[in-house]
Amino acid sequence: MDYIVKTYNLTKDFNNFRALDNVNITINKGDIYGLVGENGAGKSTLIRLISGLMIPTSGSIDLQNLGGFGSLSAIVESPALHPSCSAVMNLKLQCDLLGIKNCNDRIEKVLEIVGLQDLINNNKKVKHFSLGMKQRLAIAMALISNPKFIILDEPMNGLDPLGIMQMRELFIELNQNHNITFFISSHILSELDKVATKYGFISRGKLLLEISADEIHKSNKTIEEFYLGVIGGIQYAQHPKS
Template sequence: MGLIMIDGGAIELFGETGMKGLQHARRKIGQSIETPALYPELNARQNLRVQAANGGVGEWEIDELLRLMNLSHTGKKKVKNFSLGMRQRLAIASTLITNPELLILDEPTNGLDPSGIVEMREIIQRLVTERGITVLLSSHLLDELSQIATHYGILHDGKIINELSREELARETRQFIELETTEAEQAVVILDRLGIQDYEVITGTEINIYERLDDVALINRNLVLSDVNVLRIGTSRQKLEDYFLQLTGGNPHA
């Protein structure tokens, strides 16, 4: 975003690398970091009109942005009286007024209650599906990220130590089927009959199955039809936080 001086390495943004090229490429970026830059004495619409004027664009999209961010109902209410979630959403709307191709958000769910987090997640997903924007999220709420992110870059001590896709992460964190039954020995016989070989008996009642992850219903049906008492069955995985700590050596402050 050009907020600090470069002291090493190189940046490529939309195919541009030189100083002038980067300045031009940054016009395609929208960003909302730390404290949103809003005018507290103005309402949502007035804030967006100011941002449109600053960006040298028209006001034709303001109504759509207010709808997209669930702010159409705020009317003349001043921003100083907005909730934290409303201010976060207005800050994002302000960045979208210039129709960016890349949106950078720093901790967009920070301080929000559970319903606000869900709402922000849905908004980010709509930005991708409805407007075709690439969204770069910086966050320490890793399990929340795992519900929307398609690619991950994991930072430790200021360096990227791993980059991977959602599918690669699923393999790394090893998703599996959790089966709980009072008849583990009989359940194992059924798994063998179904051709399932990659499983592990954890306890006398718990079995983890590491293959055929899309066949939960089929496995459950065969167990029940064979009179195996199934207490619980479903997919599970190692938490993203656990994977992060594993990569960083277990330092919770990394």
């Protein structure tokens, strides 16, 4: 299968702390790749490295199959939005950055995809939006360049149950109907279980295992049980007395 992103011995040090240790991951085209790990495991560092926000200490990232400018979109931590602008103005600014001309039709289309069509003729400023609306607008901004690959860092954080459900349906729709590959980090395993086609388990900066969702299902274990088995085994090996 064609990969869209591959990392080779990716390592990131912060002073004397090794946040990521020789990580090799492969994200194939069409995957919804769920990156799972405890707080401080290195998920956000890996996402920032792949997004280009951080410089690796060593190792490399192969994005050759990704395509050119605008093929990658990412929502890292909080959405990158201009709070004192409207939704449409934010999208226009994104069009400017991407060099897209006459983008009004495209703006309407992406707002419809994320369910924010009510904002097309609405000048409400983003600072007055709910978190769920901001997340959906951020995804609309990510979609405006017709990306092949979207990275999401804890996209369900702070969302209410309805917002989580809508997000999940949106990811599946975009993956299946728009051929967008996703790389999602989360510690809400039950939510990832409903969307992910492949998993990467990360702990203390090390990638412990990459496995397809099908293989987990075949093992007759829930994702939580599988994750605890992987993490627990490692933790036991490192601290046998505990």
